[in-house]
Amino acid sequence: MKDLQKPVANLGKFQDAYVTADGQDRASVPLSRPETLWFNTGTLCNIECSNCYILSSPANDALVYLTEAEVRSYLDQIAARAWPVREIGFTGGEPFMNPEMTAMARTALERGFEVLILTNAMRPMMRKTVRAGLLALREAFGDKLTLRISVDHHSADLHDKERGTGSFAKTLEGMEWLRENGFRMAVAGRTVWGESEAEARAGYAALFEQHGFAIDAQDPGQTVLFPEMDERVEVPEITSACWGILDKSPDSVMCASSRMVVKRKGAETPAVLACTLLPYAPEFELGTTLAEAETPVQLNHPHCAKFCVLGGASCSA
Incomplete structure (x- = not known):
């Protein structure tokens, strides 16, 4: 398994949760509109991608499988806390x-x-029992269920460069099964291939048209393009003054609207994290309950600046 330790970067920055390296008040984000609760079902994966932000692989069980009973407990807490959640991811x-x-x-x-x-639509999804379960869900709930497929690039060569030889064909096979059976699909790709966003979306549009996938390549909610999350890149710290400078509201940042539940290997209970992108950063673990997770999030990580505040990313549909 790959090293879970963060690489050394941004020396002197992101040391104090409340104060930046130059002594300014660090920006924070309150949970102002909880719309999505994420569950990380476990870090085990059938493949090992070159640049997986969560280091998923056939060997990484740092986050273990959640159970239906544990998920149900948090859904009960949503009701008890009156969170206006519309989506479970x-x-x-x-x-x-x-x-x-x-x-x-x-x-x-x-x-x-x-x-x-979120799925790679490969063999785990294509097992007979899983397909039967998905068909039953589609029959009962229709478009309330969406599967977002990881297609790192619209070409086989670059997708397979990230995910391994033959991965593109296997993913398309899974997507074709979903198409044939009337499932609602979206796609997640990457923007690290030296092409503009317009070029990338045009490439996905051609792919979707070729295979008859009812996915809008121009809609950021249906075709989500993620930048590479490289912690070795120097980024600015976000101060409380940045909201006015950037003309941006804290409500627009992902941690204003979502939390993620994980279960760490050896833990007795799941934990609630501030961010889907920082599963291994202990300072972003808020407690074991949704009540504890209502605390504001201090933007004390390079991803907060590069990916969310400056990049405007969102994991939601």
Whole structure:
């Protein structure tokens, strides 16, 4: 398994949760509009990508499988806290490695939530029992269920460069099965290939047209393009003054609207994290309950600046 330690970068920065390196007040984000609760179903994956931000692989079980009972407990807490959540997201690892994935999705759908599952659409999803479970969910809940497929590039060569030889063809096979059976799909790609966003979206549009996928390549909610999250890159710290300078509201940042539940290997209970992108950063672990997770988030990490505040990213559908 790859080293889980963060690389050395931005020396002197991001040391104090409340004060930047030059002595200014660090920006924070309150949980002002909780719309999405994410569940990391476990870091095990059927493949090992070259630049996976969460270091998923067939060997990494740093985050272990969540259970349907644990998911149900947090859905109960949503109701008890009166969070206005509309969407439950499942990510990994590869969520369909978790034997309770379809049961967890059903529980969330039965509560009236929209459900988003992030998947590579490869063999774990294509197992006979998983396909049967998905068909039953589609029959019962229709477009309340969306599967977001990881397609790192619209060409086979660059996708396979990240995910391994033959991955592109296997993912397309899974997507074609989803298309044939009427599932709602979205795609997640990357913007690290030396092409403009317009060029990337044009490439995805051609791919979707070729295969008859009902996915809008121009809609950022249906075709989500993520930048590389390289902690070795120097980035500015975000101060409280930056909101006015950037003409940006804290409400627009991802941690204003979402939290993620994980279960660490050896832990008795799951934990709630401030950010889907920082599963291994202890300072972003807020507690074990949603009540504890209502605390504001201090933007004390390079990803907060590069990916969220300056990049404007969102993981939601």
